[in-house]
Amino acid sequence: MHDNSIPLHDGAVANILRACTGAKVDFHFVEQIHAKIIRFGFCTSPHFCNPLIDFYLKNEFVDSAIQTFKSMGTGDSVTWVAMISGLSQNCREVEAILLYREMRKLGVFPTPYVFSSIISACTKIDFFDLGEQLHALIIKWGFSSELFVCNSLVSLYSRCGNLTFADLIFSEMQCRDKVTYNTLISGFAMRGLTEKSVQLFEKMQSESLKPDGVTVASLFGTCASMGDLHKGMQLHSYAIKAGMCSDIIIEGSLLNLYVKCSDVKTAHKFFLDTQTHNVVLWNVMLVAYGQMGELLDSFHIYSQMQIEGLQPNQHTYPSILRTCTSVGALDLGEQVHTQVIKTGFQPNVYVCSVLIDMYAKHGKLETALKIFRRLNEDDIVSWTAMISGYTQHDMFSEALKLFEEMQERGIRSDNIGLASIVSACAGIQALSQGRQIHSQSIVSGYSSDISIGNALVCLYARCGCVMEAHLLFEKINPRDNVSWNGLISGFAQSGMSEEALKVFSQMIQAGEEANMFTYGSAVSAAANLTKKNLGKQIHARTIKTGYDSETEVCNVLLTLYAKCGCLNDARRVFVDIPQKNEISWNAMITGYSQHGYGRQAIELFEDMKRLQMMPNHITFVGVLTACSHVGLVEEGISYFKSMSEQHGLVPKQEHYACVVDVLGRAGQVCRARSFVESMPIKPDAMVWRTLLSACTVHKNREIGEVAAKLLLELEPKDSATYVLMSNMYAVTGKWDYRDRARQLMRDRGVKKEPGRSWIEVRNSFHAFFVGDRLHPLADEIHQYLEDLNERVGAIGYVQDRSSLWNDLELGQKDPTAYIHSEKLAVAFGLLSLPNVIPLHVMKNLRVCNDCHNWMKSVSKVVDRTIIVRDAYRFHHFQNGICSCKDYW
DNA sequence: CTAGGGTTAG
Structure with a gap:
């Protein structure tokens, strides 16, 4: 036609351009046609220009399309649709929306075509509010039963998370096609509603709609999040038979399936077999190695992809940074951060949220906060990362403050956010705030969420609300060992050690697997009650299960033995800790100190400094106490000064x-x-x-x-x-x-407070008050005491009556009625225990002067070590002297 | 002239 100079005909031009759109035709060929259109004066004609615009936009010549459009005048409704949908398809959604506004201003009536395009544009850039407004217009204009319009609306509501609404529109549609199903299937899959997604897939098949590549790709996602490798592999076979496997998106979702189902071997093989230059595949492999904690392999992937010419994108950075965070490679994470800045990904919410999390988790809360404040977006994940960062570093009031700010801004928290704020409440026993969040979580529909449930159990237990903690615990179904641990550690930390140990034994009986947190809490409860024998039993369990090499568990065991007065056992635990941390050193130093072994405590402190361990406030309480025991006055003062001068610590009251x-x-x-x-x-x-x-x-x-x-x-x-x-x-x-x-x-x-002493004999506790005669062996005890008093009198002990507290005690006719409880406990212990092991007596108040003298003498005449833990410290009585050197 | 799919964060 061209060679024979046949004049341009609109139908012919449209057909030629349509043919060009699909085929890879040289741009210059189309330009020649464009030139002809201009030369023959058809540049305002929709018949000629609409197909031209469509061609340009479908082949990414956006500027040419805009130029053509501008020269047209107003065009017709097809022109507007071509422009609006074309811009949207070229990632110029905002321009598409602006063009829609212009169209309405010029009084051009919108068509169903316009609505489906513009709704799609809104969906892609999360302009959900505008999308909902347009939905109203769609109803007003009577387009609400148009298939394409409905499909775009299902997509809109799926993406903004309102699956209920998406499902509603879906069910009210008179006819649905593959796209309708695919949209909702992927909507459910993305929100983790995997069952609904599978149900819909089955319904789709019952309506004789054959799944296409889009369906399969979405379902791979569903299988991946369900961890259903079997179903995924069935679909894989289907995809191979249907010849879909060369599709770039199928490839990505398939690789992701194998990775999420932890079949990294198959995944890697599959990855090596792929031929496409596809950044998604690399990103997925980064996730694969990250979830295995393989930092080196992750970085190998990360650098190899760049060597092969693929640039990291907004998916790459979060994956590699998350791996750095979880394996504790902050230095590498910081290097990646610089690359994030250089490549301009700093404003990305995903990238930022991981950076915030990384810095917050590693205690760099100021850096995290800086990134967080600069982000300036209402991103729930970033808020949550910041809040839980504060919580993890015991900055509970900062966490609560941020949560309040978040609520003032009208940002709704989800289950993870609510769980972390409940943990913050538990941290400072903010019971009433915790209750409010509890009700808020119910209102938001999270009453069966396990993370919130576990956090609430911990909150109530820590606040001493035994009933509520148990009730909530019962409601969690199914329970995991975090639920159990929350209950146990909550009770242990709120001083309800008996309750904690009760739950611990229930947990063991229920056959639930204890972990290092369980053992830590249980041992600490036993330590608080100075239940040495029970503590030993738990220790045995940790050895059997291998948790005795965990530093945290060792630290509590060490404290247990120290609190029970078994310093040798404490020392043995300390020596065997494979990786001692500051807390281990502090616990041992404090242990030595409390027992009056000042020299050893100070030596240990000097070792600690030599090993470059950082002493903290607790270390110095131990060291200063040690100095006072040994009488190192000037050394004590100089250690005190070194706190602020060398270690940057501000001394506290203690x-x-x-x-x-x-x-x-x-x-x-x-x-x-x-x-x-x-x-x-x-x-x-x-x-x-x-x-x-x-x-x-x-x-x-x-x-x-x-x-x-x-x-x-x-x-x-x-x-x-x-x-x-x-x-x-x-x-x-x-x-x-x-x-x-x-x-x-x-x-x-x-x-x-009435004085009370107790002693453990053969796994049970025997407690005594002043002059107590309630014990079944009371007569024997008092008889033995008389013998004992004669023997200590013989080596010079004289009772010091000024220690007797009140007139009642002094005026008693029966002298046995004012015998202090610690004497009774010691007498009972000597009567009941084999005569080689040291006696361990606990007392709730300070031991009085008379009893102290008495114990010294007793330790000599019976040749036994007597260890008394009073309200202030430990006294080791041995051969007539006490480790406190008579000052307490 | 219109609608749908894969990889990332707490």
Whole structure:
């Protein structure tokens, strides 16, 4: 036609261009036609130009299309649709939307074609609100039963997560096609509603619609998230028979299937067999090695893809960064971060959320916050990553503050977000806030969510709500060992150790598998109750199950033995820890300290520094206590100074109290006083109590009165305050003042906590009060005590009656009625236990002076080590002397 | 002239 100079005919041009669109025709050929159209003056004619625009847009010549469109004037409705859908298909969705606005302004009526295109554009860039507004217009214009329009609406609601609505539109459609099914199938699959997705696939087949490549690709996704390799492989065969496997998207979804079903071998083989230059395949392999924790292989993939000319994209970075996060390779993660910046992916939400998570998880919360604040998007994952980062680093109030900010901004949290904020509440025992979030989670439809359920169980247990914790625990179905651990650790941490151990034994009986968290909590509960034998049994279990090499478990075992007074066992655990961390060192130092082994504690601290371990606040409490035990005054002061000068630590009240103890024990009461007066923070009750007890030992009434006065102001309800005060007056001979202190206590209605001692004999605990005769062996115990008193009297022990607390005790006619509980416990222990093992006695208050002297003598006459844990410290009585060197 | 699919984060 061209050669014979036959004039242009619109139908012919349209047909030629349509033919060009599908075939790979040289652009210049089309340009020649375009030139002819212009030359013959048809450049405003929709008949000629619409096919031209369509050709340009389908072949990515967007600018040529826009140019053609601009020269046309208004065009017809087909022109607008071609432009709008074409722009949308070329990732220029915003321009498509703007063009739609212009079209409406010019009064051009929208057609179903326009609506399906524009809804699709909105869906692609998450303009869901606009999409919903357009839905209203669709109803108004009467297009709501058009197949293509409905398909685009199903897609819109699927993508924005409103599957209920998508399903509703689907069910109200009079006729559906493959696209309708495919759209909803992938919608369900993406939201993890795998069962619904499979059901729909079956329904589709019952309506004789043959699955195509799109269906299969979506279903591979469904199988992948269900972990159903078998069904996935059946589909794979189907895809091979149907000849779909060369499809680039099928390839990606198939590889993903094998990776998610943990068949990395098949996946890798498949990956090597693929021929396409497809970045998705590399990204999926990155996920494969990441989920196995193979950092080296991940980085090999990451660099190899770049060598082969593929650039990392917004999917690549999150995968590699997540692997860096989970294996703890922060340094490599930071390098990837620089590459993110260089390649311009920093504004991407996905990339940012992983960066936030990485920095937050590794304690770099300020860096995480910077990225988070710069992101400036209402992205729930980033908020959650930030919140849980705070929670993981015990910054619970920061977590709660951020959560409040999030709610003020109107961002709705999902199950993962709610679970992490509940954990934050558990961390600071914010019970009422936790309850509010509990109800919020029910309202949001998460009442059967296991992550929230587990977090709530932990919250209620930590807040001591035994009933609620158990009720919630019962409701979780199916339970996992996180549920059990939450209950056990919650009770253990809220001091309900008995309850924790009860649940632990139920867990074992239920055949549930305990892990390091379970053992950690159970051992810590046993340690709090100083249940040495039970602790040993749990220790045996950890050895059997191999958890005895976990540092965290070892640290608690060490503490258990130290708290039970078995320092040798504690030491053995410490020596055998394969990878000691700061907590291990702290626990051992503290253990030595509490038992009065100051030298060993200080030596260990020096070792710790040599090994470049970072001492923290707890380390220094141990070290300073050790100094006070050994009487290392100047060393103690210099260690105290080193806290801020060398280790960047700000001393807390307990450190000041330790220094006061160091000075007080050495008899430097005046120096202790001026030390307290020079404190940069307001001294708390602990500091004054320490000073007061130093004054009691060294009979310094002047300073003692100052300390007592301030202590009375700070803790007027604490009986220990009055006891200390009264003792201070007693030792300085001010009997009238002592009586006044006691009177004051009575007037204020403060009751002395009854003294109580207990001892473990053959797996059961025997507890005693003052003058107790309730024990079945009471007669034998008292008889034995009389013998014992004769024997200690023979080596010079004389009872010190000033230690007896009240007139009642002093005025008792029956002298056996005021025998202190620790004496009874010791007598019972000596009667009941083989005479080689040391006695371990626990007491809830401080041991009194008389009992202390008595124990020293007893340890000598019966030749036994007696270890007493009172409210303050351990006393090891051996051969007539005590490890506390008579200062406590 | 219109609609649907794969890989990434807490």
